[in-house]
Amino acid sequence: MSRWLFLVCVLALAVSLDGAQAASRRGTVCTDNANTAEAETCLGQALKEAQAALKKKYNSVAALLGTKDRKEALAHSQRTWGAYVAETCDGIIKIETKESHLGRADVLSCKTELTIERTSDLDRMFYVSLHD
Numbered sequence: 286m287s288r289w290l291f292l293v294c295v296l297a298l299a300v301s302l303d304g305a306q307a308a309s310r311r312g313t314v315c316t317d318n319a320n321t322a323e324a325e326t327c328l329g330q331a332l333k334e335a336q337a338a339l340k341k342k343y344n345s346v347a348a349l350l351g352t353k354d355r356k357e358a359l360a361h362s363q364r365t366w367g368a369y370v371a372e373t374c375d376g377i378i379k380i381e382t383k384e385s386h387l388g389r390a391d392v393l394s395c396k397t398e399l400t401i402e403r404t405s406d407l408d409r410m411f412y413v414s415l416h417d
Contacts (some may be wrong), residue, residue, distance in 0.1 A: 321390060328393035335400040342407045349411060370399050 315327035343363060350356050374395035378388070 304335045311342050311348065321374075321388075324390045327391060328390055328397060332393050332397045335397050335404070342404045345405050346411050361392075366403055371397055374399065 315324050315331060343359075347356055347359055348361060374392050377391050377395060
């Protein structure tokens with residue numbers, strides 16, 4: 286049990302450290318759109334796709350864990366990650382200034398990037414088990 290709890294804690298730390306790298310890459314999805322409405326539509330779709338991929342990966346990992354304690358540790362990790370995403374991405378609106386005009390597209394881009402990273406993190410951590 287303690288090994289899995291340690292693994293989940295390491296995962297949570299890795300996600301938080303990767304956030305700085307994600308911040309530098311924001312805006313890489315849906316950058317060819319001509320206007321804000323098109324960008325927001327594209328980013329909304331990209332987020333839905335990223336969330337679907339994450340859900341699929343999460344379910345695959347959860348199925349491998351077996352015991353209730355391990356599954357609860359993963360669920361706790363996922364809830365913690367969700368709170369991190371909310372604070373990080375939804376906080377973008379709070380720092381909006383007249384000069385930056387940060388808005389909904391920035392929030393969607395942030396959530397998409399972090400969701401893609403979380404899916405990748407789960408895959409890396411459980412690669413051997415998932416790809417045997």
